[in-house]
Amino acid sequence: MFATKRLQKELNNIHKPLPPGISIASTPDFTNWKMDIQVLDNNPLYADQIYRLNFKFSQSYPIEAPEVTFIKEEGRDIPMHPHIYSNGVICLDLLGSNWSPVQNVESVCMSIQSMLTSNTKNERPPGDDAFVRSGYRSPRNINFVYDDNTV
Amino acid sequence: MSAEELRLAGNTSFKNGDWLSADKKYSQAIAIDSRNYVLFTNRALVRLKLERYDDVINDCMSAININHDAMKGHYMAAQALLALSRPSEALGFALTAYQLAIQQQSKSATDVANVVLEAKKQRWKKLEHNRIDKDDSLLNQMKTLIKSDSERRIVDLREQQWDSTDHERDFEAEIAVIRDDARVQIEELANVFARADPQRYRPREVPDYLMDSISFSIMTDPVVTKKGHSYDRTTIMDHLRRSATDPLTREPLRVEDLRTNLALKQACTQFLEENAGWAVDY
The missing domain is CATH 1.25.40.10 (Tetratricopeptide repeat domain)
Structure with missing residues (x-):
């Protein structure tokens, strides 16, 4: 497969200027990258915060979607959002059933950034506690109910 | 058995x-x-x-x-x-x-x-190798001529220095000038050769329109979708096995809807003929 070659290319391209508010945290190898994102407008929910996204790539990337979650590290919290569980799992159709291989790391970061920018609700998805207790980490195995398309 | x-x-x-x-x-x-x-x-x-x-x-x-x-x-x-x-x-x-x-x-x-x-890459390398050898042998011959000429002049100077009684004359400086001249001549010669064959010195980039937007590699067998976007046949088929949709528009797309993009295929083939040595790994 071409996962490694394609990620190498993405990395080369990414070293050209990234869109504002998106930066590389670390890219140790071609299975796992960490990216930092910031919300740039004055949305009070996310003001002055930087969030860290964890990308996991399989050998079948980009035919298969990467696994993308927020992770908690020093100075990096999980953003509050009705589609983001408190363990960092993100409910975004783009990362599941609606993935397309023409998407890339940069475009995924931009989608998540705009998902935060447009949010006004200071809340977690319904059933967050139960979901986090159930221990699901892999977003791809979950059948999300996209019941709220207005967010 | x-x-x-x-x-x-x-x-x-x-x-x-x-x-x-x-x-x-x-x-x-x-x-x-x-x-x-x-x-x-x-x-x-x-x-x-x-x-x-x-x-x-x-x-x-x-x-x-x-x-x-x-x-x-x-x-x-x-x-x-x-x-x-x-x-x-x-x-x-x-x-x-x-x-x-x-x-x-x-x-x-x-x-x-x-x-x-x-195979295309290896074949290109073989041809390129022959070509470089031929060019370089001419370049190297001329470099050798320049070097031996300057060495001969240095030897002459050393002999004069041996016999000379003129203490004002700085032989070391004259030798340095001869060496410098030779170096500049060789550089200029290399430049002339480079200008004669710009192909070999132009930037090594595959144009975007020859690249598959899924694998980010040069296409070898481009096919076009109903909407006019082109992909390499192998990568779009990989995608269609997983999801029968157009990657850009997400509309339904089947293998039967794909058509060979003959003109683009020719462009890719020609580009690879000329650049396979590096374009394959680009």
Whole structure:
């Protein structure tokens, strides 16, 4: 497969200027990258915060979607959002059933950034506690109910 | 044991990584039934592992003679010929293997396409190598002339220095000037050669319109969707196996909707003819 070659290319391209508010945290190898994102407008929910996204790539990337979650590290919290569980799992159709291989790391970061920018609700998805207790980490195995398309 | 039983025993040995025993089982099977091309392609695979490339080619030829559509026969023959540094012959087999892989909707199509590219690359390197050798021999000859001329002048100066009684004259400085002149002349000469062949010195970039937007590699067999976007046949087929949608518009898209983009294919082929040495890995 071409996962490694394609990620190498993405990395080369990414070293050209990234869109504002998106930066590389670390890219140790071609299975796992960490990216930092910031919300740039004055949305009070996310003001002055930087969030860290964890990308996991399989050998079948980009035919298969990467696994993308927020992770908690020093100075990096999980953003509050009705589609983001408190363990960092993100409910975004783009990362599941609606993935397309023409998407890339940069475009995924931009989608998540705009998902935060447009949010006004200071809340977690319904059933967050139960979901986090159930221990699901892999977003791809979950059948999300996209019941709220207005967010 | 029957030929079929021997074949299955050979498969088991192969799975266990016992190439020698697999080779023996397939050979016994072939001794009983020499009309089954699968026995030959199986043995060819074992011999590929054993790096017995000439034998691989023989087995592949036998398989192809029995069944011309034996994709694996063409595919492994190409691999063996590449290993033997015979890229032009390898390319012929690889291209046939690729056509068959597409016809048979084989999952190996991507791997076969990579062997096609590798063959193009190796062939380009061989040609390029010959060309550089030829050019460089002329360049090197002229460099040698400049160097020997400056050395001769330095030797002359040293002799004059030996006999000279003129203490004002700075021979070391004059020698330095001769060396400097020679260096500048050689640099200029190299520049002239570079200007005469800009192909070799132009930036090594594949234009975006020849790149597949899924694999980010140069396309070799571009196909166009209903909406007019082009992808490499192997990568879009990988995608369609997972999701029957247009990657950009997400509208339904089936393999039958794809058409070969002949003009773009020609552009890619021509670009690879001229640049395969680096464009394959670009």
